[in-house]
Amino acid sequence: MCSTRIVKVLSAPLWSRLFLRRQKYVWYSFNKRYSRELSSLSAEGAENSNLERDINKLRNVGISAHIDSGKTTLTERVLFYSGRIREIHEVKGKDGKGATMDFMELERERGITIQSAATSCFWANHPINIIDTPGHVDFTIEVERALRVLDGAVLVLCAVGGVQSQSLTVSRQMNRYKVPRIAFINKLDRQGANPFRVVQQLRDKLHKWAAPLVIPIGLEEELKGVVDIIRREALYFEGRFGEQVVRKQVPEALVHDVEKYRKSLVEMIAELDEYIADKFLSEQEISEEELTGAIRKVTVNLQFIPVFMGSALKNCGVQPLLDGVVQYLPNPKEKENIALRLVRKEVDGEMKQLEEPVVLSPSADEKLVCLAFKLEDGRYGQLTYLRLYQGTLKRGDYIFNSRTSKKVKVPRLVRMHADEMEEISEAVAGDICAVFGVECASGDTFTDGKDTFSMESVFIPEPVMSLAVKPKSRETSNNFTKALARFMREDPTFHFFNDSETKQLIISGMGELHLQVYLERMKREYGVECEAGQPQVNFRETVTKRTKFDYLHKKQTGGAGQYGGVIGYIEPSDDSLNNEFVNRVVGNAIPPNLIPAVEAGFREACERGSLTGHRVQGVRMVLEDGKSHSVDSSELAFRIAAIMAFREAFPRAEPAILEPVMTVEVQVPTEFQGTVMGALNRRRGIIISAVDYGELSVIQAEVPLYEMFGYATELRSMTQGKGDYTMEYKEHRETTRQIQQMLVEKHQKEQAERK
Structure with a gap:
């Protein structure tokens, strides 16, 4: 029989000699003393102790x-x-x-x-x-x-x-x-x-x-x-x-x-x-x-x-x-971390503010650069999580917000343990800590004011689902507004806005569970019970063919009038997620200083499509020519001309409705595999793969989000409660002709009822 030896599990310098001497380990005694030691060190400034x-x-x-x-x-x-x-x-x-x-x-x-x-x-x-x-x-x-x-x-x-x-x-x-x-x-x-x-x-x-x-x-x-x-x-x-x-x-x-x-x-x-x-x-x-x-x-x-x-x-x-x-x-x-430093340089005889990439040095002696990557509103106010990339941050220091150029003081500096806090006197480059009482937004960069740096922002996905909500009682309206503002500040994927047509307040997020959690938090943390409508899918509209436009906006009301003409075409863009504006005007048919107004009008027109009222995406507007007047042409005239030109050309460009498509993964006992796949097909799903792992089957499919409401209940009933699924957003894809017709008719009916 081979000899055995017990080796250490928990590594801590305070106990290494004791462990080597005894070759055994008493767990509860260690844990209790180790926790007590950490607490005392924290109170005295653990970061400067032998646990540095x-x-x-x-x-x-x-x-x-x-x-x-x-x-x-x-x-x-x-x-x-x-x-x-x-x-x-x-x-x-x-x-x-x-x-x-x-x-x-x-x-x-x-x-x-x-x-x-x-x-x-x-x-x-x-x-x-x-x-x-x-x-x-x-x-x-x-x-x-x-x-x-x-x-x-x-x-x-x-x-x-x-x-x-x-x-x-x-x-x-x-x-x-x-x-x-x-x-x-x-x-x-x-x-x-x-x-x-x-x-x-x-x-x-x-x-x-x-x-x-x-x-x-x-x-x-x-x-x-x-x-x-x-x-x-x-x-x-x-x-x-x-x-x-x-x-x-x-x-x-x-x-x-x-x-x-x-x-x-x-x-x-x-x-x-x-x-x-x-x-x-x-x-x-x-x-x-x-x-x-x-x-x-x-x-x-x-x-x-x-x-x-x-x-x-x-x-x-x-x-x-x-x-x-x-x-x-x-x-x-x-790990290399790059920041953008704002510098003033002479370009073509003019002084301009440019962004210069700088590799940060993770040293405590360098200029302070840290990123606010997460916000929480807690019992003691806003808690801001910081990652220090270089320099040292001490309690009581003054730091500068690169976005707002505001100077703020750090009243409290803590290290987090879940929802518990350990007071620390300083944090150094490479560390993650949190501060209280510093008003900022998620993604803001802080420095010591000696230089202006800005860190790369976080990628934020677009919301795919919306709900119309309102508080059940007027007495809770103030708390309702506070809760919405807090959640939107904490979570960049949570949005709310007032629909100008329906007069409803709409909240948007990444899915049904996402919105349900915020409604439940509103009830528990703010005492606000809400009435919520049916979840609404965030459809998009686009165009499928190139269409020319030639629109002249002319209005005379006494005094200076409005005069602006735009000529060009709209077409599908190579970037299906964003809209693109291209200026190909030669000469001064449209004064150069009024071109931005045309682009602003185009982007404003894309906020609401004519089919269902959803946002338009994946469209390129090419401006080729125009008409202007020496007196009556203005930014307002050309902005209106661009809006009207787009609205006139859009119905002729064979518009289509895009719907969010989800990647759905279902795990079920193998005996239910055929039933589950059939149900996904009925929901307009495309089966990507179905793999058997003995008694378990994993099915991957792409299914329109519009068809996924109520699927959790159906899956439980089909699999005797043994099935489970997850889904995530994949892309917006053109919907079927039948669904498009149904959505257009529904929108037209709602429009008629409002009139």
């Missing part, structure tokens, strides 16, 4: 995935093993407390993450800032702005479901912000788990080099631990909560598999790293240090995804993942 946040050791990490892949459960284990919390609570725990990071009452009731939450912990003497993000596509903005400020990420995947629709979306978001990542294949204890199939999906669907660094010891009910294939060690997780990592020899039955996957890993890294390739081709031994160093290099360069495995719920495989975060993800110095 060294930027070379700092990791800023997001945990992202498809819905129900186990992100929050994983984060709970990370916090527990690192000594940040004293006990584990489940997402849908029987004790009613819920997971630490799901601190909103709505999150605990529904068992989903709605808002991203930040925390921090230590592992192997490395400070780690963690942001747990939602998985549901309706709250995708939370993932966007988290990844915007993070240096690395953990992509969580289900061992049964594999790379799902939202996994692809999250991967695209990580690519957008150039975020290196490691993958964690979770739920190895579930029936039908196949982690190696998921690894292959990472390669095929995400088009990334990926290979496992650990392999499981058993699967499903037989899951016992994992094998570290780099060090050729078997890891078992013992103790009540898997807090003790026991290292043993690799089971004899897995020795061959370990060598096979290790060789495959070395071959893959050799494809990406010249040094490893030279040693591999010359058949020299590659040491553990050389291999891990090469893996870190290609991971930071976005060439490779290291894959870890386990089951967060069964307390298996989380500690090796934390080791991987420390070992393979970059520190703030290893």
Whole structure:
């Protein structure tokens, strides 16, 4: 029998000598004292103590995935093993407390993450800032702005479901912000788990080099631990909560598999790293240090995804993942961040203000540059989350908003742990913190005033669904207005406006759940009960052929009149999401200073189409000629001329209605696969794929959002409550002739009723 030794699970410099001396670990005593030590250090300024946040050791990490892949459960284990919390609570725990990071009452009731939450912990003497993000596509903005400020990420995947629709979306978001990542294949204890199939999906669907660094010891009910294939060690997780990592020899039955996957890993890294390739081709031994160093290099360069495995719920495989975060993800110095500096330069004899790209240096001694990436209105006023890219921010400092040029004071500086706060006296480059009492908007850049910088803003997707709402009682109108203003300030994907025709207040968002959550929050947090109409799909209108226009606006009312003529054509644009204005006027048929008025009129006309009243997109207006008058031509005249010319040409350009199409992924027991696919077809869905994984089938389809209302109830009835689905916006696509006719008739009827 091979000898075993218990190795450390929680790394903290305060306890390393004690651990090595005793070779054993008493969990509750450690946790209690570690938490007490953190509290006392925080009160005295922990950032300047022996737990100092060294930027070379700092990791800023997001945990992202498809819905129900186990992100929050994983984060709970990370916090527990690192000594940040004293006990584990489940997402849908029987004790009613819920997971630490799901601190909103709505999150605990529904068992989903709605808002991203930040925390921090230590592992192997490395400070780690963690942001747990939602998985549901309706709250995708939370993932966007988290990844915007993070240096690395953990992509969580289900061992049964594999790379799902939202996994692809999250991967695209990580690519957008150039975020290196490691993958964690979770739920190895579930029936039908196949982690190696998921690894292959990472390669095929995400088009990334990926290979496992650990392999499981058993699967499903037989899951016992994992094998570290780099060090050729078997890891078992013992103790009540898997807090003790026991290292043993690799089971004899897995020795061959370990060598096979290790060789495959070395071959893959050799494809990406010249040094490893030279040693591999010359058949020299590659040491553990050389291999891990090469893996870190290609991971930071976005060439490779290291894959870890386990089951967060069964307390298996989380500690090796934390080791991987420390070992393979970059520190703030290893990720390039670019800001735009406003400078005045002479161009063609004129002084102009230009934007000059500048690579920021993550040093505490540089000029301060930080980004406000998330806002929350809490008990103590507006809480603003900041990512520091360079410089130092201290409590009591004055900082400058680059957008508004306003100078504000930082009265309180805190580090967040879910909804709890730890007072700190300063934060340095690379850190994530929060401030109170600073009025700003999401995406604002703050500096120390010595230079004017502006960071790249977050990508904000367009809302796809709307509701007409109004408070049930007049007494709550003030709170209703306050709630709307707050939600819109916090969430850039939430909009509201007053419809000038229907006189209704319309709220728009990313989906049905998104709007339902805000209505429920309005009720709980502001005491406002609302009446809501049926969800309305945000259709769009466009043109399908080129059509000429020649319009003269002439009006004489005594004194100076209005005179403006525009000649040109409208046509479909190459950019189907936006409208385009092209000026091809030669000479002074239209004075150059009045051309912007023509463009303004065109864009104003696109706000409401003539078919259904929805916004027009994907149209190019080309202005070729015009007519003007030396006295009567004005900006107003040409703006009106452009509006009327567009409205006259639009019906002749064979207009079409565009509807939002969703990527729908349905997971059902295989016995219901045919029934579910038939139901999707009846909803005008196009089946993209249907894959059987034993007793589970995963169906992917593209379905118009207009057809998806009530699908949750239908799916439950078809599958005896065993089916589940997710959907996300894909694109606006031209609807069928029958649907278009129905929508036009409905709009005409509503117009007639208003008259």
